[in-house]
Amino acid sequence: xxxVEQDPGPFNVPEGATVAFNxxxxxxxxxxxxxxxxxxxxEPKLLMSVxxxxxxxxxxxxxxxxxxxxISLLIRDSKLSDSATYLxxxxxxxxxKLTFGTGTRLQVTL
Amino acid sequence: xxxVTQTPKFQVLKTGQSMxxxxxxxxxxxxxxxxxxxPGMGLRLIHYSVGAGITDQGEVPNGYNVSRSTTEDFxxxxxxxxxxxxxxxFCASSYSSAGGSSGANVLTFGAGSRLTVL
Numbered sequence: 001x002x003x004v005e006q007d008p009g010p011f012n013v014p015e016g017a018t019v020a021f022n023x024x025x026x027x028x029x030x031x032x033x034x035x036x037x038x039x040x041x042x043e044p045k046l047l048m049s050v051x052x053x054x055x056x057x058x059x060x061x062x063x064x065x066x067x068x069x070x071i072s073l074l075i076r077d078s079k080l081s082d083s084a085t086y087l088x089x090x091x092x093x094x095x096x097k098l099t100f101g102t103g104t105r106l107q108v109t110l
Numbered sequence: 111x112x113x114v115t116q117t118p119k120f121q122v123l124k125t126g127q128s129m130x131x132x133x134x135x136x137x138x139x140x141x142x143x144x145x146x147x148x149p150g151m152g153l154r155l156i157h158y159s160v161g162a163g164i165t166d167q168g169e170v171p172n173g174y175n176v177s178r179s180t181t182e183d184f185x186x187x188x189x190x191x192x193x194x195x196x197x198x199x200f201c202a203s204s205y206s207s208a209g210g211s212s213g214a215n216v217l218t219f220g221a222g223s224r225l226t227v228l
Binding site: 041 | 204
């Protein structure tokens, strides 16, 4: 079993929809999590850090459920520009202990 | 601020050739790292450095060397390229390598280097 697992998608949603992705992790020692956004053929860019139960930034909300070992990303009022791959990252300690999921692809359509 | 700069963006090599991927950051980051990204797999750590003169192996170090003579630069050397090293390589840095919730260990990535080994 992969340490961080994501549904690869693609999730195809219309503009304005609300969409949620889940990311499950197997290492209970994971201390913090990150969601990165990666556009096609570009580098990952930080979307959100999650150090406690969750985080919210505008249309984006991340929630951490330590009991069930998953972290979710909710995107409200989806925009065409939200189309990208979203990488879930777990951290069990220092920066060299990051574990990346394979990503969930989101396609927002008109 | 340029952030993290990687060169070259694209490279084609023949099996057995050697080359160096360059990475430079101008943010005075302590921590620097190299990842490779392959289809169907998450980013995998090749080598990392927690400061000038200090390097260590990551998850997939075989076939690669690194050095950190300055805070700014962290080149990745492919010693004898193999087709299995065809990948997209990302250099990433952070202010600190320490854990915790300060945000100091959040990675900033370079634009990537696409390497094809024939």
